[in-house]
Amino acid sequence: QKDPHYKDDRDTMVHLFEWKFDDIADECERFLGPMGYGGVQVSPINENLIMRNRPWYERYQPLSFKINTRSGNESSFASMVKRCNAVDVRIYVDIVVNHMSGDANPAVGTGGSTANTSSRSYPAVPFSFADFHQPVCSISNYNNATEVRNCELSGLHDLDQSKEYVRSKIVEFINRIIDLGVAGIRVDAAKHMWPQDLKVIYSRLNNLSVAHGFPAKSRLFIYQEVIDLGGEAIKKGEYTSLGRVIEFTFGIVLGNFFRGNEQLKFLKNWGNGWGLLPSEDALVMIDNHDNQRGHGAGGATILTYKLPKQYKMATAFELAHPYGTTRVMSSFNFTDPSIGPPADKNGSILSPEIDPKTGTCKNGWICEHRWHQIQQMVVFRLVAKNDPINNWWDNDGDQIAFSRGSNAFIALNNDDEDLKQSLVTGLPAGKYCDVITGQVKNNKCTGKTVEVGKNGVAFVDIPASAEDGVLAIHIGRQS
Numbered sequence: 001q002k003d004p005h006y007k008d009d010r011d012t013m014v015h016l017f018e019w020k021f022d023d024i025a026d027e028c029e030r031f032l033g034p035m036g037y038g039g040v041q042v043s044p045i046n047e048n049l050i051m052r053n054r055p056w057y058e059r060y061q062p063l064s065f066k067i068n069t070r071s072g073n074e075s076s077f078a079s080m081v082k083r084c085n086a087v088d089v090r091i092y093v094d095i096v097v098n099h100m101s102g103d104a105n106p107a108v109g110t111g112g113s114t115a116n117t118s119s120r121s122y123p124a125v126p127f128s129f130a131d132f133h134q135p136v137c138s139i140s141n142y143n144n145a146t147e148v149r150n151c152e153l154s155g156l157h158d159l160d161q162s163k164e165y166v167r168s169k170i171v172e173f174i175n176r177i178i179d180l181g182v183a184g185i186r187v188d189a190a191k192h193m194w195p196q197d198l199k200v201i202y203s204r205l206n207n208l209s210v211a212h213g214f215p216a217k218s219r220l221f222i223y224q225e226v227i228d229l230g231g232e233a234i235k236k237g238e239y240t241s242l243g244r245v246i247e248f249t250f251g252i253v254l255g256n257f258f259r260g261n262e263q264l265k266f267l268k269n270w271g272n273g274w275g276l277l278p279s280e281d282a283l284v285m286i287d288n289h290d291n292q293r294g295h296g297a298g299g300a301t302i303l304t305y306k307l308p309k310q311y312k313m314a315t316a317f318e319l320a321h322p323y324g325t326t327r328v329m330s331s332f333n334f335t336d337p338s339i340g341p342p343a344d345k346n347g348s349i350l351s352p353e354i355d356p357k358t359g360t361c362k363n364g365w366i367c368e369h370r371w372h373q374i375q376q377m378v379v380f381r382l383v384a385k386n387d388p389i390n391n392w393w394d395n396d397g398d399q400i401a402f403s404r405g406s407n408a409f410i411a412l413n414n415d416d417e418d419l420k421q422s423l424v425t426g427l428p429a430g431k432y433c434d435v436i437t438g439q440v441k442n443n444k445c446t447g448k449t450v451e452v453g454k455n456g457v458a459f460v461d462i463p464a465s466a467e468d469g470v471l472a473i474h475i476g477r478q479s
Ligand code: LAG
Pocket: 057, 058, 059, 060, 061, 096, 101, 102, 103, 153, 154, 155, 156, 188, 189, 190, 225, 290, 295, 296
């Protein structure tokens, strides 16, 4: 349950936050498949409460398990999964099963269902009063595990997963999407559910669909949202026997590094031992849909698209380093942290428009996953395979470099001084194209060319004033 089931050497997923299913399917075919992405995390797919002004977080208030949201319905979902799988891109669904909606009157959903929220009546499932934790209470003390799991998180009505009936509805929903061909799930608010209940639920899930191309007996990839920064009753380690856990410390610490608060040389032993989970238990990111806008945990050190140079450097380090299963965030532009995705006046989500010249997105979508430097580092990771870090170098300050075996080499400069150094790259002799400043087009490198000599040494030059403080070369891009 810790294997994302990527095809071949593919190794990174992208969270296409709030995208519509048809647009995701197009993106799989025209971009993600050809560029080497391994999968897509989609926003919650089951019917949610319609809230005034349509904030993004209405999707975390379910009204039923019907697949019907502003992203599309069950048939567009099924078609997306098929089309993405066909180009070797896997689909992961964000599952919200800790709770249903908060109180709302009237409560009408994106699929037309209604609910009487104060009496906990959700007829479209159906759930009723007895399916929720009682007595009703709200979470305030995170040092009390029972309270965190049995009380309401921000007024969201808390399902009781110890009840057989509740379990059966959750299992039915997840099995339905497994049979439609998904490869995995993000478990929202996993910290707020008992591990022993999740264990029962997971054990009842179907194997992945052989009809959709998965090998026989493959198990669903599960990664759970357990925010544990230390100092609370609930520990991320309570969930690692069940699947992977999203490692929130990763982006917080790296954000702090690449904001210049800590010298990069200290990243030499990054990974296990930094208070991080073992690599094989972790799913990592620089930012997510919550902490990029001050929700959830993370605070001020989180880097986002709003600080592009530092963000790209942190992402390059994330993707170059072998630790964890990596996820890339793909955002829409915002200033108000509540605002929902780009939409027309009826509230229908707009499709991202893609600039044919630059390949970047317009009309409110940021599409970090299409930024040249990020997309090229996804390829770097794929070429690096599982090779270890070798040839570490640093200037005893904010300049570092390392190779991944003899497949790939990266250098980063977060210093006020230029980086101008002959460095051991570990790569076979030859001419390589720096994939950060350019790419290979018609057999020609449009960026910096780096010459690796017979001894594996190359001269590396990253000015302090460079647009990106990164140089990256690998055996897939020679020129
Ligand atoms: C998550 N992980 O545990 C999601 O990643 C996160 O985005 C979800 O919260 C949360 N769990 C519940 O699924 C988001 C917003 C909240 C929002 C909630 C429900 O971060 O701010 O709460 O979704 O929409 C909102 C209001 C609250 C209100 C509540 C109930 O912000 O003030 O009490 O709705 O009406």
